[in-house]
Amino acid sequence: MQIPTFYNIMNNLHHQPAAVRLASRNGDFTLPTAGHAPGFIQANLMIVPQAQAFDFLLFCQRNPKPCPLVEVLAPGQLEPACAPGANIATDVPGYRVYRHGELVEERGEIASLWQPDFVTFLIGCSFSFESAVMQAGVPLRHVEQGRNVAMYRTNLPCVPAGRFQGDMVVSMRPVKSRDIARVVEVSSRFALAHGAPVHVGNPAAIGIGDLSKPDYGDFVPVMPDELPVFWACGVTPQAVAQASRLPLCITHAPGKMFVTDQRG
Amino acid sequence: MQIPTFYNIMNNLHHQPAAVRLASRNGDFTLPTAGHAPGFIQANLMIVPQAQAFDFLLFCQRNPKPCPLVEVLAPGQLEPACAPGANIATDVPGYRVYRHGELVEERGEIASLWQPDFVTFLIGCSFSFESAVMQAGVPLRHVEQGRNVAMYRTNLPCVPAGRFQGDMVVSMRPVKSRDIARVVEVSSRFALAHGAPVHVGNPAAIGIGDLSKPDYGDFVPVMPDELPVFWACGVTPQAVAQASRLPLCITHAPGKMFVTDQRG
Known part of the structure; x- marks a missing residue:
């Protein structure tokens, strides 16, 4: 009989969505969720009051x-x-509370703030397609280097909906020219993980002045045999919601996603 | 120089979305829109007051x-x-007005009923994928026979949203066994035209007792070398909205779709 070790327990924790959520609920897991519960869809969290929910849902539908x-x-x-079995108000490793567009608080639960008119949006993130791209044999430098992906504001306008409007935020991954078609093919199958890229090469054409200075995340260099490939990024709805200065909106803390039981 | 004939003008009318819409606006076009403006997306129309719009949008997002x-x-x-340039209140060849779930009126425009809180939903229809299937060499009997497609209520539950709930309505097309994989491949590319089938063969398994008695449209026979193939149908949201007995909802009249400028 094998005695469960701390490593085994942690290993199990890392691999099961329900375990990640329970540990988050109990305050035992406060890390970014990248790499945990591999194979399961993780989601960006956005909570808005019902008064703004139709417009925000329309914004998502249009973008x-x-x-x-x-x-x-x-x-x-x-x-x-x-x-x-999950509880959206406790099972995310970290939450951010914004009032009138300003970050006022980062906290481990929002159960004590919960209101019956809160509408929760779970928005796909890029983890699913990144796993698939790497399984297809295409390396991703920021994952290899254990860094956050580089993200940039662009001049690509989102389709507005009510008070929600703004430009798209994109993530960038350097890809060798010979692999670009393959990453497009693979990522396009993951519509819930932002799908195919929105732009390949030529950062200036979408309003990015200096690739070495991302607006969010960490810069990774683009080698001479590579092009920067840009995907629509889940930071977009957060940036748009903040810019619209909602009386209240709640998101996950950066990198601390809601882990679903859905395979993606 | 060729002098334009009535036939040419009508032919042009049939082929341009804006011309179909303008003739509908002027009361000169009151026909079903199938076969007109080929290559352009046609849409089911659903208008609900803003008070019900979030729930209905959520229903569509979930289904x-x-x-x-x-x-x-x-x-x-x-x-x-x-x-x-289009006007949603005048450019559909026919409208139906429902109050508390009852059909009260069929009319040629709704401009005189229009309210500032009306929210319009344009929902894809099957015409785009039907054209693509036939171009891929697979015949569709109801089109060849100039009949309406056969539609059936099923026991496949939609995911509810607020007051909106009910079972899916499906359309049925007989397809030869050798062609079934091809129609799945082709139709799955047309997500805005209901995408891939929801069921192949075995009508009883989805609650259809007698194929020869469709709930809407016209029966077409299924030959011995064919299977009935079922697609989700745009009648579903209409049936669900009527069953929810909204104070007011407005739809297109059967077969009289809104013709868009979008290629599909």
Whole structure:
């Protein structure tokens, strides 16, 4: 009989969505979720009051590449269909609370702030397609180097909806010319993970002045035999919601996603 | 120089979305739109008051196969982005007005009923994938026979959203066994036209008792070397909206779609 070791328990924790969520609920897991529960869809969190929910849902519907909807919960609903037994107000490793567009608080739960008119949006992130790209034999430098992906504001306008408007934020991954068609093919199958790229090469054409200075995340160099490839990024809806100065909106803390039971 | 004939003018009318819409606006076109403006996306129309719009948008988001969203207009907006210059209140060949779930009126325009809180949903229809299937060499009997497609209520539940709930309505097309994989491949590329089938063969398994008695449209026989293939149908959101007994909802009249400028 094998005695469970701390390593085995942690290993198990890392591999099961429900375990990551439970540990987050208990305050035992406060890390970024990248690499945990591999093979399961992780989601950006966005909570807005019902008064703004139609416009925000319309914004997501009109901008499916930056805002792929994994699930939208009914007003006040805490348990998502994509994660039975979960509680959206406690099971994310970290939350950020914004009032009138300003970050006022980062906290481990929002149960004490919860209101019956809160509408939760779970928006896909890039982890699923990154795994698939690497499994297809294409290396991704920021993953190899253990860095956050580089993200940039662009001049690509989102389609506005009500008070929600703004330009798209993109993530950038350097890809060798011979691999570009393959990463397009592979990523395009993952519509819930932002799908195919929005731009290949020529950063200036989408308003990026200096690749070495990302607006979010960490810069990784682009080698001479590579081109920068840009995907729509889940930071877009957060940036747009903040810019619209909602009375209240709640998001996950950077990198600390909601882990679903849905395979992606 | 060729003098334009009535036939040429009518031919032109049939082939241009804007011409179909303008003739509808002027009362000169009151026909079903199948076969007109080929190559352009046609849409089911659903208009609900803003008070119900979030729930209905959520219903569509949760049920993308029966309710593929071509466009959702802002409250009160009359001109869709998918058809610049169009007027949603006049440019459909026929409208139906439902109050508390009952059909009260069929009319040629709704401009005189229009309210600033009306939210318009344009929901994809099957015409785009039918053209592509036939271009791929697979015949479709109801088109050849000039009949309406056969549609059936099923026991496949839609994912509910607020007051909107109900079972899926499907359309049925007989397809030879050798062609079934091809129609799946081709139709799956047309997400805005209901995408891939939801069921192949065995009608009883989805609650259809008698194929020869469709709930809507016309029966076409299924030959011994064929299987009935079922697609999610745009009648679903209409049936669900009627069953929810909204104070008011407005749809297109059967077969009289809104013709967009979007190629599909």
